[in-house]
Amino acid sequence: MILRRGQDEVPLALRSLSVAYRGVPALWDISWEARKGAMTAIVGPNGAGKSSLLNAAIGALQPISGEALFWGQPFQHARARVAYVPQRESVDWDFPVTALEVVEMGSARQLDWVLPRWIRRDGAHRSHASEARACLEELGLGAFADRPIGQLSGGQQQRVFLARALAQHADLLLLDEPFAGVDAETEDALFQRLRRLCADGTTVIAVHHDLASARSRFDDAMLLAGAVIATGPAREALSEDNVRRAFETAGHASHQLV
Amino acid sequence: MTSTDGAGQLHAWLEVLSFGGGYNTNVVLAGTILLGVSAGAVGSFAMLKGRALVADAISHASLVGVALAFLLHAAIGLEERSMPLLMLGASTSAAGAVLSIEWIAKHTRLSAETAVATVSSASFGAGIVALSAARRAGGADRAGLDDLIFGSTASMTSADALLMAALATTALGATLVLYRVLTAVAFNERFARSRGLPVRLLDATLAALVGAVAMAGLQAVGMLLVAALLVAPAATARLWTIRVGPMLLVAVAVGAGAAWTGASLSAVTPNAPAGPLIILSTAVAFAVSLLLAPERGVLSGWLRHRRVSAAARRLAANRATTSSLQRGEEGA
Numbered sequence: 001m002i003l004r005r006g007q008d009e010v011p012l013a014l015r016s017l018s019v020a021y022r023g024v025p026a027l028w029d030i031s032w033e034a035r036k037g038a039m040t041a042i043v044g045p046n047g048a049g050k051s052s053l054l055n056a057a058i059g060a061l062q063p064i065s066g067e068a069l070f071w072g073q074p075f076q077h078a079r080a081r082v083a084y085v086p087q088r089e090s091v092d093w094d095f096p097v098t099a100l101e102v103v104e105m106g107s108a109r110q111l112d113w114v115l116p117r118w119i120r121r122d123g124a125h126r127s128h129a130s131e132a133r134a135c136l137e138e139l140g141l142g143a144f145a146d147r148p149i150g151q152l153s154g155g156q157q158q159r160v161f162l163a164r165a166l167a168q169h170a171d172l173l174l175l176d177e178p179f180a181g182v183d184a185e186t187e188d189a190l191f192q193r194l195r196r197l198c199a200d201g202t203t204v205i206a207v208h209h210d211l212a213s214a215r216s217r218f219d220d221a222m223l224l225a226g227a228v229i230a231t232g233p234a235r236e237a238l239s240e241d242n243v244r245r246a247f248e249t250a251g252h253a254s255h256q257l258v
Numbered sequence: 259m260t261s262t263d264g265a266g267q268l269h270a271w272l273e274v275l276s277f278g279g280g281y282n283t284n285v286v287l288a289g290t291i292l293l294g295v296s297a298g299a300v301g302s303f304a305m306l307k308g309r310a311l312v313a314d315a316i317s318h319a320s321l322v323g324v325a326l327a328f329l330l331h332a333a334i335g336l337e338e339r340s341m342p343l344l345m346l347g348a349s350t351s352a353a354g355a356v357l358s359i360e361w362i363a364k365h366t367r368l369s370a371e372t373a374v375a376t377v378s379s380a381s382f383g384a385g386i387v388a389l390s391a392a393r394r395a396g397g398a399d400r401a402g403l404d405d406l407i408f409g410s411t412a413s414m415t416s417a418d419a420l421l422m423a424a425l426a427t428t429a430l431g432a433t434l435v436l437y438r439v440l441t442a443v444a445f446n447e448r449f450a451r452s453r454g455l456p457v458r459l460l461d462a463t464l465a466a467l468v469g470a471v472a473m474a475g476l477q478a479v480g481m482l483l484v485a486a487l488l489v490a491p492a493a494t495a496r497l498w499t500i501r502v503g504p505m506l507l508v509a510v511a512v513g514a515g516a517a518w519t520g521a522s523l524s525a526v527t528p529n530a531p532a533g534p535l536i537i538l539s540t541a542v543a544f545a546v547s548l549l550l551a552p553e554r555g556v557l558s559g560w561l562r563h564r565r566v567s568a569a570a571r572r573l574a575a576n577r578a579t580t581s582s583l584q585r586g587e588e589g590a
Contacts, residue, residue: 059451060448090446095445096500
């Protein structure tokens with residue numbers, strides 16, 4: 001790259017990031033920069049470290065070396081601008097909250113979060129509630145706002161998580177398998193919504209499992225297999241050759257572990 | 259027993275229930291109700307966090323601390339048992355148990371459930387060993403120890419009731435103020451962390467509250483049963499409610515109601531200790547709810563299943579008649 005962009009313009013920069021679980025490396029020396037306003041798919045075989053990459057970026061996993069910088073800053077100083085959507089299976093969906101309450105967890109600012117409603121009298125919670133409701137409606141879940149989350153289908157639960165991310169009004173979305181369990185029609189609508197966000201300058205990075213839609217729907221891709229196999233425009237990074245190489249690398253890695 | 263005796267006993271019970279049983283009885287009643295209130299509130303979040311049985315580990319571990327505190331009594335030649343020293347011992351060892359559980363859950367592949375079970379049973383073993391040592395040392399007053407293991411409302415003083423009032427107010431106040439953040443952490447810890455919530459601090463606060471209720475409960479229901487007081491009201495409330503706020507209120511009501519019922523029954527029944535009666539009351543509340551709760555109850559589930567099956571059978575029967583009619587027409 002000839003022009004060195006200002007670091008405060010780069011939504012996410014990984015610098016020699018390595019992550020290990022109990023001494024077994026999961027990610028090895030990852031260096032990469034996200035493009036502002038682009039949709040990037042993180043693709044790779046099982047165990048390639050896709051989720052670990054997101055978790056290390058937001059500090060949920062301690063890297064053994066390297067760092068993740070958001071607009072040139074560590075995550076602690078940038079978290080207000082970042083929305084993280086975990087895998088759907090990572091939470092207990094029989095939890096006694098409604099869809100609206102889950103989304104409100106995204107819309108509330110720091111103080112509103114901590115203070116319960118009955119302490120605040122300025123009506124801030126009402127604006128959060130209406131904002132959360134709007135986010136749900138935008139994803140076609142308006143009628144489900146007051147349902148307990150356990151009564152929703154897998155695809156609807158996934159959309160509740162996305163609505164929560166929308167409610168955060170973030171400049172960067174980190175999504176872990178956001179389309180798992182979502183039907184084709186809904187996936188279409190969600191992609192269109194994400195596209196509109198990108199047009200407004202939001203950056204989207206999503207762990208994605210489907211190669212075909214990763215090639216056709218995303219701008220960029222990072223192909224992972226413990227280490228970076230390829231990055232760049234989605235179609236080129238996810239070429240047949242590269243994907244074969246990724247699976248071979250992952251195969252070798254798992255043989256080495258055994 | 260004649261019917262007049264029964265009526266008399268019922269009358270006596272109602273009198274105690276309505277705080278007409280004299281000063282000492284009222285102190286016990288008030289103290290245990292406050293304990294039930296705080297156990298309901300704190301137990302709800304412990305359950306939502308998937309740490310309901312941590313209370314069990316805490317109470318077992320506090321046995322170790324209490325026994326060691328007794329040994330210390332003997333060593334430094336204290337005659338009277340000193341409650342602060344016992345509490346210090348109990349809370350230190352309880353904190354050790356909680357820290358071990360969290361460490362095991364975080365640093366091994368074992369599930370949190372396994373970690374809790376391991377630490378809980380290990381603590382119980384250590385507690386019994388320490389207890390026999392304390393008894394051999396002789397300095398320990400035996401009745402005092404048994405009171406803490408099995409609970410003894412009879413020996414509850416107004417100072418104990420005041421301590422429980424303070425603990426209950428703290429626990430209820432803390433859960434009411436923190437309920438949104440505690441809910442968020444319990445539902446989706448990683449997300450809460452990504453939003454910058456002090457997850458560790460909140461975990462520690464919840465563990466401290468569970469510990470405080472367990473300590474307060476030692477006197478009333480004893481360390482063997484105090485975990486049930488934390489779990490049963492929350493589990494009962496979960497059957498009736500689909501949101502955290504209402505669940506909290508129902509759990510508090512069940513905890514208070516069970517304590518009220520159990521302690522007053524114990525006051526009018528000779529040789530019936532309050533602790534087990536309180537726990538039995540929570541168990542009855544749970545069993546009734548399990549059967550009758552709408553949506554999540556066994557009965558409503560069974561009725562739903564019957565309705566749906568009947569509808570499906572009707573549909574199948576209709577289809578069979580229609581197709582046989584059609585075959586008849588084709589044949590003609």
